[in-house]
Amino acid sequence: MQWTGLNDLREKYLSFFESKNHTRMASASLVPQGDKSLLLINSGMAPLKKFFLGQATPPNKRVTTCQKCIRTPDIESVGKTARHGTYFEMLGNFSFGDYFKTEAIEWAWEFLTKTLGIPAEKLWITIFESDDEAEQIWENHIGIPHDRIIRLGKKDNFWEHGSGPCGPCSEIHFDRGEAYGPFESFEQASDCDRVIEIWNLVFSQFDSDGEGHYAEMKNKNIDTGMGLERLACVMQGVDNIFEVDTVQNIMKHISSIAGIEYKKDAKKDVSLRVITDHIRSTTFMVGDGILPSNEGRGYVLRRLLRRAARHGRLLGVKRPFLTEVCDTVINENANAYPELAEKRDYIKKIIGVEEEAFAKTIDKGTELLNQFTEKLAAEGGKVLSGDDAFKLSDTYGFPIDLTEEICEEKGYTVDRDRFTELAKEQRARAKADHAAKAGSSWADNSIKVDAPATIFTGYTDFEAEDAEIQAIYKDGSEVETAVEGDNVVIVLDVTPFYAESGGQVGDTGMILNGANIASVDDTIKSEGHFLHIATIEQGSLSKGDKVIAQIEKERRMAVMRNHTTAHLLQHALRQVLGDHVHQAGQLVNDKACRFDFNHFSAMTDEEIAKVEEIVNAEIMAAFPVTMEEMPIEEARKLGAMALFGEKYGNTVRVVTAHNSIEFCGGTHISNTSQIGLFKIVSESSVAAGVRRIEAVTGLNVIGLLNDFKNTIIKSAKALKLANITELSEKCAAVAAESKEKDKKIESLTQQIANSKTAALFDNAKEIGGIKIVSARMDGTAPDALRKLGDSVKDKEEAIIALFAGTLGEKGTFYCVCTKEAVAKGANAGKIVREIAAITGGKGGGKPDGAMAGAGDIAKIDAAFAKFEDVVADAVK
Structure with a gap:
């Protein structure tokens, strides 16, 4: 048994089964395609379910894969132990009604003992308790001693998931030797991790009705799974996945950044393992087009990224660093997954933006959480309230799982039930109108058609006769x-x-x-x-x-113009903004082209103009648009762009429009000149790191220009201009005149306010040696209140002043305390908070100046009536 690197192991496995007439299939995206039962691909067979269920035809009855997988149920345990992880690769060989138990067992044994050279005496076999056929193959055909074949029950060696295909399993286990403990029995050796499972062979031979009845299937299948990292542990003689060569190289990079060494400090080892595992997961997830968000797989990504970032801080790394480690993840996996290297800049940008955003969140959230736990400690409590946890999440964006993790480290728990109740109430409010929206009655595609698949002729024809x-x-x-x-x-x-x-x-x-x-x-x-x-x-x-x-021909032509334009637009955006730009969604219809793309700041007017110029130049050059089916590898050599997260077959359709080359199954025009014209209508934000362009083409551009012209004519008439060419000058003059009037109004308002303030001090009351004044000024904006208050703040006397202003339906309080008043115990932030609360408002600020919003402006006078009492309590 020779030491073998993880990357070499992967290739040896896939090549071995290719030699057994299996078709090597590339790993599917981590984003399930057409399978709503999964959030993320979590097993080698998950992307192949459609073949097992007969919903699609596989490229061969024999297939072999190395599948990227993410599993997160035990995320809280990652780092605390050396065996838990979220990202792993699963090796598998599959038969769809072709070979069965004999070949599956024979080839598994050949690969382990002959190809890898694992000593036969180190391997143990488990079978399902009633699977005499498997035992006979292992004992009589392979030659495994009877006492090294262990029969186990349904819990351990039978695979089923509700109704449908299921069957017994046979697992191959590796004995790691006496260093891990004695071998008193197979069960005892497994419990102490001396004997570990490395390969599971599933024999799908029954069709379960879900009620305990198992009918023998006519076409039996093979589904095997062997964790690549676990196999590497065996071949490299290491204890766990974090010591495997490629994973260890990632950890070494983190250790170098943090200036620490693995296995020197148990607490720091936890953080090293968390970061190592999570950066592997997040790099692959972003590479498959997943973006951080607050729900679904996007939330899984965000949670992993934030957890990794926080553990970096626990190691003393105060700057963003995950993008640096991301480079090592990509380098270690680029041979098997070249798309990671192709998307390197994009992946690093997404991770970097999220890490920087979280740095701001974690500082504020941690400070507030510390206040909550200090209060708990003072009161002798052990449970953080759900209301406090929800405030952290809702107001500061501090994730509940992180709150729980930090609390656990400090010896506290969180009232998760109350938190969940508050979160549900919030979602119900946010989606109150969603349930009322009636979707298409066919939107769920629930109809099951018993007929051959439809033949589509619409690439070339507008009619089927x-x-x-x-x-x-x-x-x-x-x-x-x-x-x-x-x-x-x-x-x-x-x-x-x-x-x-x-x-x-x-x-x-x-x-x-x-x-x-x-x-x-x-x-x-x-x-x-x-x-x-x-x-x-x-x-x-x-x-x-x-x-x-x-x-409808004219509508289709308009749709095709907009679809081809989307391709030209993506190419232009990459030229102007950079290669990190990738499509993040689109909608092309007969009215417009809506294109979502990955970018991290609003486009400037100059950038938008440049993109328009490039696309229109492509249109005017009258380049042919070609659509061709070809093998996927040939398409990749041409540089064809694929959609993130999309799963493609061995043959793909490639659409070429000059320098734009993309995988695409849509319909397109035959020449760019048919687009006519292109105009961007708007550029906006859709989500963090995602921008949206709305654009029009062809006759819709003419319509847009006519709308602009009509607006200009109406505006000129409103300003009583005879010549529309004077419109811009007239608008500038009107704006300047309006601004000057606003200044005069503001100056007069300030003078009136100052005169009122001066009069206030003539009859000012004193409490504890501090003068207190208050005034209500309707029709006064918050900025004017602030200026008024600041004029009082600079006085040398001890003064507390409270001003209230209303503007329309909104009211504002501004409280100031002079330096002398603060010295006597006055605090503007506390005073204004208490006053605003009387109206149902909120606010606060510094001791010398603070502002708050009034909830119900009808209660402002009632709040003023309590001002003296509030001050008296504040300066006792």
Whole structure:
């Protein structure tokens, strides 16, 4: 058994099964494609479920993969132990109705003992308690001694998940030797981690009804899984995944940054393991197009990033550092996952922005949490209230899991039930109108069509003259005939209608059979079938009818112009802003092109103008637009851009428009000149690190220009100008005049306020040697109140002044305390907070000056009535 690096192990495994006529498939994205049951890919077989369930045809009945996986149920344990992790790679070989137990067992044994040279005497076998067939193969065919084959029950050696395919397992275990403890029995050796499982062979041979009945399947399958990192532990003779070569190199980089050494301080080792694991996970997640957010897989990413950043601080690293470590993760994995190197700048940018944003959050949140725990300690409490935890989360963006983790370190728990209750109430308020929005009755694609997949001809044709109706659905149920007025879904054997996909809207048009007419309002796709959402406008249509399927040509042409424009736009954005720009979403319809992209600041006017210039130059150059299917590797060599997180087959469709080369299944024009014109209407923020451009093309640009012209003409008329060319000068003059008037009004208001203030001191009361004055000034803005208060703040006497101003429906309090008043115990922040509370308002500030909002302006006078009492309490 020779020491073998992790990267070499991966290649040896995949090459071995290629030699056994398996097709090597690239790892799927961590983002599940077409599988809503998973948040993230968590096993080697997860992306292949569609093949096991017969929903798709695999490239070969024999397949081998090394699949990226993320599992987070034990995230709190990561770092505390040396065996927990969130990111791992799963090696697997799969048979879809081809070979079965004999070959699976034989090849597993050959790979471990012959290819890797693991001594046979170090391996133990477990089987399902009633799987005599597996035992016979291991004992009689492979030659494993009977006493090294262990029978285990359903809990350990039978794989099933509800109803559907399931079956017994056979696991291969490795004995790590006496250094890990004695071998009194197999169970005892497993408990002390002397014997560890390295490979699980699942024999899917039954179809379970979920109620305890198991029918033998005609086509049996093989699904195996072996953790690459765990196998590397065996081959490298190390204790855990953090000591495997590629992972250890990442940890060494972190240790270098922090100036510490692994295994010298148990507490610091926890942080080293957390950062090492989490930066591996986050690098791969961002590489697959996941962005930090507050829900779903985006929240998983954000949580991992923040946890890593916090543990960096615990190690004394006060600056952002995760992007540096990200480089090492990419370098260690670039051979197997070249896309990481291709997206290096983008991945580092996303991680860097999130880490910097969290640095601001953690300082504020930690300070407040420390105040809460200090108060708990003083009161002898042990549970942080859910209200305090929610305040940290809602007001300061401090994640609840981090609050719990810090509290646990200090010996406290959190009232999670109360926190959850408050969080639910907040979500209910935020989504109050969501439930009222009625979505499309077909949006869930719940219709299951029992017919061959639809043939799409819409890349080249706008009409199918001899299509046949394969099925009609009304109210979710299949019907033979639909009549005038019925809202239906029609399935054809052949269609030119494009189904909504990739951000391109579905086609509209007509389905005709003589005088029988259905208008198609939308087209969507479900498991290979194109669903035409339609209304019978005239006559009737029946299953089996031969019809003409006719899309709305002008609308489709407008959609295609906008789709090709989206490609040109992405290329232009990358030229102007940088290679980190990638599509983060799009919507192309007949009205506009909406394009979301990764960028971290608002575009300048100059950048927007430059992008417009580049796209229009491409349009005017009349470049041909070509669409071609080709092997995916050939497409990659051409430099074709793929969508983040998208799963592609071995053959892809590539759309080329001059220098723009992209994977795309949508419809496009044949020449850039057909776009006509391009104009950006707006550029805005969608989410952290994601910007959105709205643009129009063709005749829609003319419409936009006409709207601009009409606005200019109306504005000129409003200003009584005879010549619109004078509009800009006139607007500047009006603005300057208005600004001058505002200054005069502000000056007069300030003079009036000052005169009122001077009069206040003539009859000022004294409390504890401090003069107190107050005044209400309706129609006064907060800035004017601040100036008024600041004029009092500079006086040498001991003075507390409270001013209130109203502007429309809003009210503001401003309290100031002179230096002498502060010396006598006055605090403007506390006073204004207590006064504002009487009106239902909030606020606060420094001891010498503080502002607060008034809740109910009708209660301002009542608040003033309490001013003297509040001051008296404050300066006792």
